[in-house]
Amino acid sequence: MEAIDYAVPNTVKEAIEILSSKGDKARILAGGTDLLVQLRGGRFSLDTVIDVKNIDALNTYTFDSSKGLEIGAAVELYRIYQDPELSEMFPGLMDAATLIGGIQIQGRATFGGNLCNSAPSGDGIPALIAHNAVCNISGPKGDRQMSVEEFCVAPGRNAMDNGEMLVSISVPIPPKGFGSNYQRFIPRNEMDIAVVGVGTSVILDDSGTKFESARISLASVGPTPIFVSDAGEFLAGKEVNDDNIAQAAQMAKNAASPISDMRGTIEQRKHLVEVFTRRTLVESISRAKGLEIQALWKFTSNTEGEN
Amino acid sequence: MANVHVKTTINGNPVEYLCEPRQSLLEVLRDVLNMTGSKEGCNDGNCGACTVSVDGRIVNSCLVLGVEAEGKTITTIEGVATAEGLHPIQQAFLENAALQCGICTPGFIMAAKGLLEQEPDADEERIRHWLAGNLCRCTGYDKIVRAVMDAGERMRAK
Numbered sequence: 497m498e499a500i501d502y503a504v505p506n507t508v509k510e511a512i513e514i515l516s517s518k519g520d521k522a523r524i525l526a527g528g529t530d531l532l533v534q535l536r537g538g539r540f541s542l543d544t545v546i547d548v549k550n551i552d553a554l555n556t557y558t559f560d561s562s563k564g565l566e567i568g569a570a571v572e573l574y575r576i577y578q579d580p581e582l583s584e585m586f587p588g589l590m591d592a593a594t595l596i597g598g599i600q601i602q603g604r605a606t607f608g609g610n611l612c613n614s615a616p617s618g619d620g621i622p623a624l625i626a627h628n629a630v631c632n633i634s635g636p637k638g639d640r641q642m643s644v645e646e647f648c649v650a651p652g653r654n655a656m657d658n659g660e661m662l663v664s665i666s667v668p669i670p671p672k673g674f675g676s677n678y679q680r681f682i683p684r685n686e687m688d689i690a691v692v693g694v695g696t697s698v699i700l701d702d703s704g705t706k707f708e709s710a711r712i713s714l715a716s717v718g719p720t721p722i723f724v725s726d727a728g729e730f731l732a733g734k735e736v737n738d739d740n741i742a743q744a745a746q747m748a749k750n751a752a753s754p755i756s757d758m759r760g761t762i763e764q765r766k767h768l769v770e771v772f773t774r775r776t777l778v779e780s781i782s783r784a785k786g787l788e789i790q791a792l793w794k795f796t797s798n799t800e801g802e803n
Numbered sequence: 804m805a806n807v808h809v810k811t812t813i814n815g816n817p818v819e820y821l822c823e824p825r826q827s828l829l830e831v832l833r834d835v836l837n838m839t840g841s842k843e844g845c846n847d848g849n850c851g852a853c854t855v856s857v858d859g860r861i862v863n864s865c866l867v868l869g870v871e872a873e874g875k876t877i878t879t880i881e882g883v884a885t886a887e888g889l890h891p892i893q894q895a896f897l898e899n900a901a902l903q904c905g906i907c908t909p910g911f912i913m914a915a916k917g918l919l920e921q922e923p924d925a926d927e928e929r930i931r932h933w934l935a936g937n938l939c940r941c942t943g944y945d946k947i948v949r950a951v952m953d954a955g956e957r958m959r960a961k
């Protein structure tokens with residue numbers, strides 16, 4: 497790795513000043529689990545890394561039962577999934593946080609870094625989209641907000657302009673009748689890049705028999721994570737039954753535009769989108785109904801052959 | 804680029820060093836501090852051979868910058884045994900023949916310690932899941948998992 501400078505600002509303002517003055521020669525270091533690998537691999541050359549973990553707004557998360565969850569962009573995944581209060585309320589986020597990398601990676605990696613790295617395969621992104629999360633961005637021209645589904649624009653690229661940075665991610669309090677789930681297909685049990693990933697969430701009516709709304713988002717089947725808004729809109733107001741779930745899964749499959757590569761073919765990936773949309777909807781529904789959660793982060797389920 | 808002066812705590816001792824910002828914590832440990840117990844397998848976060856604990860949390864030291872250690876409390880494999888002898892995890896690895904070439908061993912021991920100190924009663928499934936970020940090319944993992952389960956038993960008995 498070539499020589500670099502290291503900056504540790506204490507405020508967002510200072511970080512933005514460095515980012516603005518250095519252009520693409522400076523990048524933010526959160527957990528470094530993407531950045532340091534890419535820098536070493538020669539993907540880009542930098543003269544400064546900006547460690548943002550000394551900035552309070554980035555290194556803390558706050559949970560307020562009226563305002564929701566605000567995750568600082570540099571909060572490590574393990575801090576989120578270790579908090580039992582959050583895991584009950586944001587199950588889809590917990591699914592993603594516990595399957596990104598292994599325990600060592602989760603000690604460093606962040607939702608913010610996952611999002612800003614903007615890989616089509618980022619496991620955190622469909623989960624955030626399913627949870628209707630919003631990016632809080634600051635830059636030289638001030639602050640702005642953007643929904644997570646608008647954030648990624650191309651592989652490794654996002655809607656932030658020069659000098660802008662992600663400060664935090666806001667996740668609304670899930671309403672009554674809410675359930676969410678993220679699952680991915682990988683050939684191994686752990687530590688791999690998603691061949692396909694699907695995040696879904698549902699809100700059911702009081703009787704638990706009708707969808708009030710649903711959100712479906714896909715990873716690894718297009719140049720960016722894909723938000724399949726029409727499949728969610730289709731489910732709104734419909735009965736909770738196999739037929740409607742299957743139709744939504746078909747719509748998700750149609751929205752996928754994968755490539756064939758070493759991890760999977762177009763046909764396999766499209767098929768998997770359908771299967772995993774169905775599976776995650778079924779799991780989201782069962783969570784919405786308050787049934788017992790079978791998930792890694794509960795440390796109860798058998799992870800062997802889970803996929 | 805200018806070297807940075809870093810003050811940190813490693814295995815209970817205050818340590819100061821100069822490093823370049825581009826150097827990983829692993830490089831600093833091995834090349835600057837001559838603590839070669841932490842191994843480099845992949846240098847990209849996949850193998851776990853470089854596992855150390857930073858403020859009580861296990862991480863891959865190849866994916867931490869040496870400069871990030873400022874003010875932190877770090878434990879490496881060199882800090883695991885005490886004057887009284889080997890740590891129960893080390894003893895269990897020996898007695899269960901949980902290593903062959905040994906390159907992966909410091910990482911596995913640091914990872915297992917991170918788990919068992921919090922959850923000495925972790926079961927096999929939990930242990931296998933926890934150790935998914937550590938690779939071993941020799942043992943086939945089974946003896947490692949048995950050793951960690953055995954170590955858990957020893958630690959519970961204490």
Ligand SMILES: Cc1cc2nc3c(=O)[nH]c(=O)nc-3n(C[C@H](O)[C@H](O)[C@H](O)COP(=O)(O)OP(=O)(O)OC[C@H]3O[C@@H](n4cnc5c(N)ncnc54)[C@H](O)[C@@H]3O)c2cc1C
Pocket residue numbers: 523524525526527528529530531532533548569570595596597598601604605606607608609610611612613617618619620660661662663687688689847848849
């Ligand atoms: C062994 C291994 C396994 C992995 N497994 C998975 C996996 O299963 N699933 C998965 O999705 N990913 C995986 N990853 C990739 C990576 O761990 C995740 O994408 C992680 O969430 C990145 O977070 P980070 O904090 O480490 O990001 P960093 O590496 O610190 O940053 C990533 C990028 O975002 C930019 N950035 C970070 N924070 C900000 C900010 N606040 N504002 C603006 N830009 C910012 C950085 O400059 C950099 O370009 C793996 C990586 C490794 C090494």
Ligand code: FES
Pocket residue numbers: 842843844845846847848849850851852853854863864865866
């Ligand atoms: S050397 Fe750090 S994970 Fe392999």
Ligand code: FES
Pocket residue numbers: 901902903904905906907908938939940941942
């Ligand atoms: S003992 Fe050789 S790699 Fe594990």
